[in-house]
Amino acid sequence: MKELRVLSPTAILGYGFPMASFEEGMKRKPHVIAVDAGSTDPGPYYLGAGISFTDATAVKRDLSIMIEAAMKEDIPVIIGTAGGAGGEPHLQEVVDIIKAIAAEKKLTFKMAVIHAEIDKEMVAKKLADGKVSPLHPAPELTEGELEETERIVGQMGLEPIIKALDEGAQVIVAGRAYDPTVFAALAVKEGYDTGLALHMGKILECASIAATPGSGSDCMFGYLGDDYFKLEPLSPIRKCTTLSVAAHTLYEKTNPYVLPGPGGVIDLHDAKFEQETDSMVKVTGSKFIPSDAYTIKLEGAKKVGYRTVSIAGTRDSIMIGQIDAIVEEVKERVKDNFSDADFDYYLDFKIYGKNAVMGSLEPMNEITSHEIGIVIEAVADTQQIANTICSFARSTMLHYGYNGRISTAGNLAFPYSPSDFKAGEVYAFSLYHVVEVDPYELFPIDYMTVGEAL
Amino acid sequence: MKRRLKDIAEVIRSKNAGPYELTFDIIFKDWELFETACKHHIINKQVIASLYDIPITDVINIIEFKPAKAIKATIVRPMASGQLGETDVYGAQQHAPLVDLEVPF
Numbered sequence: 001m002k003e004l005r006v007l008s009p010t011a012i013l014g015y016g017f018p019m020a021s022f023e024e025g026m027k028r029k030p031h032v033i034a035v036d037a038g039s040t041d042p043g044p045y046y047l048g049a050g051i052s053f054t055d056a057t058a059v060k061r062d063l064s065i066m067i068e069a070a071m072k073e074d075i076p077v078i079i080g081t082a083g084g085a086g087g088e089p090h091l092q093e094v095v096d097i098i099k100a101i102a103a104e105k106k107l108t109f110k111m112a113v114i115h116a117e118i119d120k121e122m123v124a125k126k127l128a129d130g131k132v133s134p135l136h137p138a139p140e141l142t143e144g145e146l147e148e149t150e151r152i153v154g155q156m157g158l159e160p161i162i163k164a165l166d167e168g169a170q171v172i173v174a175g176r177a178y179d180p181t182v183f184a185a186l187a188v189k190e191g192y193d194t195g196l197a198l199h200m201g202k203i204l205e206c207a208s209i210a211a212t213p214g215s216g217s218d219c220m221f222g223y224l225g226d227d228y229f230k231l232e233p234l235s236p237i238r239k240c241t242t243l244s245v246a247a248h249t250l251y252e253k254t255n256p257y258v259l260p261g262p263g264g265v266i267d268l269h270d271a272k273f274e275q276e277t278d279s280m281v282k283v284t285g286s287k288f289i290p291s292d293a294y295t296i297k298l299e300g301a302k303k304v305g306y307r308t309v310s311i312a313g314t315r316d317s318i319m320i321g322q323i324d325a326i327v328e329e330v331k332e333r334v335k336d337n338f339s340d341a342d343f344d345y346y347l348d349f350k351i352y353g354k355n356a357v358m359g360s361l362e363p364m365n366e367i368t369s370h371e372i373g374i375v376i377e378a379v380a381d382t383q384q385i386a387n388t389i390c391s392f393a394r395s396t397m398l399h400y401g402y403n404g405r406i407s408t409a410g411n412l413a414f415p416y417s418p419s420d421f422k423a424g425e426v427y428a429f430s431l432y433h434v435v436e437v438d439p440y441e442l443f444p445i446d447y448m449t450v451g452e453a454l
Numbered sequence: 455m456k457r458r459l460k461d462i463a464e465v466i467r468s469k470n471a472g473p474y475e476l477t478f479d480i481i482f483k484d485w486e487l488f489e490t491a492c493k494h495h496i497i498n499k500q501v502i503a504s505l506y507d508i509p510i511t512d513v514i515n516i517i518e519f520k521p522a523k524a525i526k527a528t529i530v531r532p533m534a535s536g537q538l539g540e541t542d543v544y545g546a547q548q549h550a551p552l553v554d555l556e557v558p559f
Contacts, residue, residue, distance in 0.1 A: 043536030043543040137530045246521035254528045359541040361506045
């Protein structure tokens, strides 16, 4: 079987890549350029708010280079988890960027847009049918929690992307997609082994993070044969080593031997990593084991309020020595002051220098720093109430007469004016569940010709 | 003899494994250290539970991954990523107690 070649320009669309590396990749005549554009890692906000965590200008720069090169070589470009979270507004942002690129570069191509935002009623129906189960340790889904959810996406598998390739799409923009799929779809369509293709995709999705020195903003190249795949970084300063590639297999996963995805698992118990050349690694033995029922993952986020934060610091040893008590007393003052107002709010103080990074997991309780940072945070049903609570907590702490106080001018050092920041809507994850589905049913595809009429 | 984990490991890192799990990777400096670490089970459920003061049932697994000469531990996240009270959305700074962990060698 001939080798199938895949170019992964960057770990996340918009993270950028050096042109020299990209050109090295194009010299190797890839059959497809693919890129992962998203993650749940930045937290629930982006999914809930319908906003991308990468910047549109940076995304346009990356896509512009990729699409122009792909059209020149007549190969497809596949984008997974468009807009960072892969919901409808995220997808639309990337579609608009692609249309602008086509207009500017005078390119014409067939584009497939694969939707991944899932209707709440559909999930409710699946829930009632007992087809929805939590991914441990996420909690069981309740109807109430589902009702509050702002946006749900399903993580598509290979099938909808292969369908779009079959239909002759040259640019495929997928909403939420299992990260390796965009790299593996063409290979699986062409009859290559699914386990090897997905394992290769799992490493390519982070581009050069799997090389040493690693980088999320540099290209990686994959070569897939009938019983192996090879990985090669495209910058001369990086190398793939058996260790750098194997170590990447661990990354962000619960179990590196068994990687679950849509419709089955990648089984790596027999995977072997060999050093092929100084900078290239060969992997064999990865297997795909289909599951009995085809399941995909659902992700959802719900709005929990609006946030205001104030950032300050203190350098006073008397205050630092009793900071916990001061925080409790300030919280009490705030509560008492608005006891008649019927405000529903969350007020939190993060004390940098004391447990602010690890919270409940922190084993050290002693403050050893001569100064500490204080972040005051209020979350409430409206921005106005959050502003009120944060402002009052900040002014109370600034002038609070704690025990033994001798610095009577003010307790806090503020680096900024204004001292309080309106952070806007706050979201929380509400769905992280698997659902039994037909591989195509939740991911409708629109086809369109982009650019001038053919 | 007791040694600190940072003296025998090349990489000690933490990261979210999805929004509900936190995973720790310890990649050893050489094969001998990795094999000794595995033989003595220096990273086990009890060690992780004690280090982070969590119930042992919250330690999801401990996995030795030979291809990367690594031992991996995964725990239940104290809260879902980004929930109110969050301190580390990416979970990338929760490895710290492992760095100075004293291990019997």
